[in-house]
Amino acid sequence: MRRLPVNLLIGGVLVALVVAAAMLSVIWTPHPYAAMDIPNKFAPPSPAHWLGTDQLGRDLVSQLMVAAGNSMMVALLAVSIGAVLGTILGMVAAARGGWTEEAIMRLSDLGFAFPTLLFAIMLAAAFGPSLTVVVVAIAFINIPTFARVARAAARQVWHRDYVYAARAAGMNRFAISRDHILPNIAAPVIVQATIEFAVAILTEAALSYLGLGAQPPAPSWGRMLSEAQTLMYLAPQLAIWPGLCIFIAVLGFGLLGDGLRDLSDPRLGQRRSHD
Amino acid sequence: MIDLTDIHVDGPAGPLLRKTSLSLAAGERVGIVGESGSGKTLLALSMMGMVSDQLTVGGAISVEGRDMTNAVEADWRHLRARRLSMVFQEPMSALNPLRRVGDTVAAPLIRHQGYTREQARARALSLFEETGITDPERRLSQYPHQLSGGQRQRVLIALALACDPALLIADEPTSALDAEVALRITDLLVRLSRERNMALLFISHDLAAVSRTTERIIVMYGGDIMETGPTRAIMQAPHHPYTKGLLAARPKLWAPILSTHGKRRLPTIPGSVPPPQDLPRGCRFAGRCPVEMAHCATERPALIHTATGTAACHRQTADGAGGQS
Amino acid sequence: MSQTQGTAHPILSVEQVTRRYRLPRTTLFGEAPVLTAVKGISFSIGIGETLGIVGESGSGKSTLARLVMGFEQPDEGVVRFDGYDLARLTPAAFRIARRGFQMVFQDPNGSLDPRRTVGWSIAEPLRAQSVPLSEHPARVAEVLEQVGLRPDYAKRFPHEFSGGQRQRIAIARAIVMRPRLLVADEAVSALDVSVQAQILNLLMDLQDELGLAIMFISHDLAVISSICDRMIVMRHGEVLEEGPVPTVISAPRHAYTQALLSAARLED
Structure with missing residues (x-):
């Protein structure tokens, strides 16, 4: 019965827009995204090329759509891996306590202190730049974030009476984590994942901008930006459109995450149950 | 002092407080007893103009001869700052943990009554003394976590008294306290009411606490008044089957x-x-009543006079003696 | 209603138990302060007996419940259930021993996982103790009836029930393994008066039916008096007084007990 938070609504619409474009790009784009048409370079917007073409005459809309797909895929993979590993670590820390918890949390502090960029550059130096490197780098830095969120939430649930009741029943820590802890910490973890998704899109764009991520001809918003940089005065629209896409996607997921958090805020819940 | 006529509160799922009339005289100590969902807190909040916006309040209310029926929030705020006060159950969450308790008590005096800092401090000290706070001088500069539960509740009472209210509403003020401490708090409330000729509305699920504190009791159930009467009479010879x-x-x-x-x-x-939406249309107690009659679930009984007070029970009308099984 | 009183064949015996908590440090280099919640406490509960533990907030009575339930280990002393030192059992043996003692909590809203059906929660001890799955529905239905609820309630979720009904569900879960000792920590304190009496009656009925011993923790002397055979008065982690309920209430020896009683007497 509660009104949906405004940020959830706006975020949802923006995210739906980006996701729809990305999914559509799999089966259809106005033009093949890599098709060059050099005589037609820097074309202005027209019925054939809605946003015009770039310095090689490639259709901008098609590139942006495929790039959206790449961004989504990288963010989805990286955040999922980070969330799963981080949540498991956080739950183990909360369940075992003692030195295990101490070790996991100190290690995750260490992970927090490690700059993503530096880590990605090291990976790229070792394995060559690719989207895989980007995924691994983003996933890695996400682990401590989720470990911390999961542990904080799990510790609270471990002190609920129904967990004591499960312990009194003779349930072991693994079964309790599976039956009670995980379902009851899912909300904060999902909220965090949505927010991290926005950060991941931005990070992917940054890494690709630096040439550590998507390699030509695979389009990426970040790489499109970096290529457009030298042409800023000649064709500023080439930088504006991918920039706007990044802005919309990050804003969309950020708002969605905030909205979900508002929705699952315990204080709102309390107010609802108050008679 | 305060008069409620046909006051009622409706929620989205139906009535939460049924049409009820009630008045309190100056200096009178009245208790409202009821279980969860009885509407006792709603009744109190409607006297303070503090019922949530999501609920609709109907009926007439006047405070010290002033008609507040169509009053806006600013009028209520004015009244709450001067004539009406409230004390809540949980003394910890009602105090700002980052503020010295003396400052908490002094703030409204400076704000609403134009006291200087020194005057406000002196007044806070005398309020602390009046409410029996031990070592009041030192307490002024302490933080809530440094006080015991009982001392905190006294601070809240001192805060409530700061505006010299004509009515103090205490909503479960002793429920979070240990028995001995609770006893001293109720004694304090009685003393303050007498000394200041201040009306006291004491709300609790605890019959014992209410009977110690009040002269008159209102028994509520399911958003309706079941019985009213002098405290002693109700405790010794209740008329309503619920009581x-x-x-x-x-x-x-x-x-x-x-x-x-x-x-x-x-x-x-x-x-x-x-739950509120499943309450019977007639007498709210129908379905649980040991002396229920056929029409009890469908017809709402009126509050009628008994030997000692009033009771809302069809048995009362049927055999005059009231609720005998 | 027990014939076996006190120490003859105790189902639970708590011997010289002490429990300390390290509090958060207040200075950077100083020793962390220590709170002794329970100080060298000893008592025992006979088969089918109800022992009341009365004390106010901070008396250590809830710590005692956690120690007896094995949620925490004592720093000193021994908790024996049916003669076995719980701290010396292997994890597997401890899990089996758990069938014998179960707990009912204060807040019926918090003791049931809101995301699980009532039947799922009641069957949890059965799963933990590897009772064959085929027996679960019948056992769940049986205990639901024993606590005065309809067997088909098993399919519903906790939020569909009132506080009193939830406490019945929690009791059903506690008795599903047919324990010999029930630890009830303020089990009726959060309930409305009219429901409180129902739950106290239910506990007494179950005790007669199943021969349960009950360790009944409460701050309310009248409640203790209604349900207990013997009682202990606790304050600041120590036992001040112990004895049969009628004796303690009619002739309290300790000044603190007298003060508690005079507060309670005014209520009668």
Whole structure:
């Protein structure tokens, strides 16, 4: 019965827009995204090329759509891996306590202190730049974030009476984590994942901008930006459109995450149950 | 002092407080007893103009001769800053943990009554003394976590008294406290009411606490008044079957020991309080009542006079003696 | 209603138990302050007996419940259930021993997982103790009836029930393994008066039916008096007084007990 938070609504619409474009790009784009048409370079917007073409005459809309797909895929993979590993670590820390918890949390502090960029550059130096490197780098830095969120939430649930009741029943820590802890910490973890998704899109764009991520001809918003940089005065629209896409996607997921958090805020819940 | 006429509160799922009339005289100590969902807190909040915006309030209300029926929030705020005060159950969450308790008490004096800092401090000190706070001078500069539960509740009472209210509403003020401490808080409330000729509305689920504190009791159930009357009379000879059940169901300290049959089962009221949308249209107690009649569930009984007060029970009208089984 | 009183064949015996908590440090280099919640406490509960533990907030009575339930280990002393030192059992043996002692909590809203059906929660001890799955529905239905609820309630979720009904569900879960000792920590304190009496009666009925011993923790002397055979008065982690309920209430020896009683007497 509660009104949906405004940020959830706006975020949802923006995210739906980006996701729809990305999914559509799999089966259809106005033009093949890599098709060059050099005589037609820097074309202005027209019925054939809605946003015009770039310095090689490639259709901008098609590139942006495929790039959206790449961004989504990288963010989805990286955040999922980070969330799963981080949540498991956080739950183990909360369940075992003692030195295990101490070790996991100190290690995750260490992970927090490690700059993503530096880590990605090291990976790229070792394995060559690719989207895989980007995924691994983003996933890695996400682990401590989720470990911390999961542990904080799990510790609270471990002190609920129904967990004591499960312990009194003779349930072991693994079964309790599976039956009670995980379902009851899912909300904060999902909220965090949505927010991290926005950060991941931005990070992917940054890494690709630096040439550590998507390699030509695979389009990426970040790489499109970096290529457009030298042409800023000649064709500023080439930088504006991918920039706007990044802005919309990050804003969309950020708002969605905030909205979900508002929705699952315990204080709102309390107010609802108050008679 | 305060008059409520046909006041009622409706929620999205139906009425939460049925049409009720009630008045309090200056200096009178009245208790509202009820279980969860009885509407006792709603009734109190409607006297303070503090019912949530999501609920609709109807009926007429006047405070000290002033009609507040169509009052706006600013009028209520004005009144709450000067004539009406409230004390809540949880003394910890009602105090700002980052503020010295002396400053908490002084702030409204400076703001609403134009006291200087020194005057406000002196007044806070005298309020602390009046409410029996030990070592009041030192307490002024302490933080809430440095005080015990009982001392915190006293601070809240001091805060409530700062505006010299004509009515103090205390909503479960002793429920979070240990028995001995609770006893001293109720004694304090009685003393303050007498000394200041201040009306006291004491709300609790605890019949014992209410009976210690008040002269008159209102028994509520399911958003309706079941019975009213002088405290002593209600505790000794209740008329309404709900009040009777409630009194009988209380565990007694001595009865089990004096009993020769070992551990005896306690008398109970069968069933449980239905959620608001499932309450019967007639008497709210229908369905759980031991002396229920056919029309009880469909016709709402009016509050009629008994030997000692009033009761809303069809039995009362049927056989005059009232609720005999 | 027990014939076996006190120490003859105790189902639970708590011997010289002490429990300390390290509090958060207040200075950077100083020793962390220590709170002794329970100080060298000893008592025992006979088969089918109800022992009341009365004390106010901070008396250590809830710590005692956690120690007896094995949620925490004592720093000193021994908790024996049916003669076995719980701290010396292997994890597997401890899990089996758990069938014998179960707990009912204060807040019926918090003791049931809101995301699980009532039947799922009641069957949890059965799963933990590897009772064959085929027996679960019948056992769940049986205990639901024993606590005065309809067997088909098993399919519903906790939020569909009132506080009193939830406490019945929690009791059903506690008795599903047919324990010999029930630890009830303020089990009726959060309930409305009319419901409180129902739950106290239910506990007494179950005790007669199943021969349960009950460790009944409460701050309310009248409640203790209604249900207990013997009682202990606790304050600041120590036992001040112990004895049969009628004796303690009619002739309290300790000044603190007298003060508690005079507060309670005014209520009668």
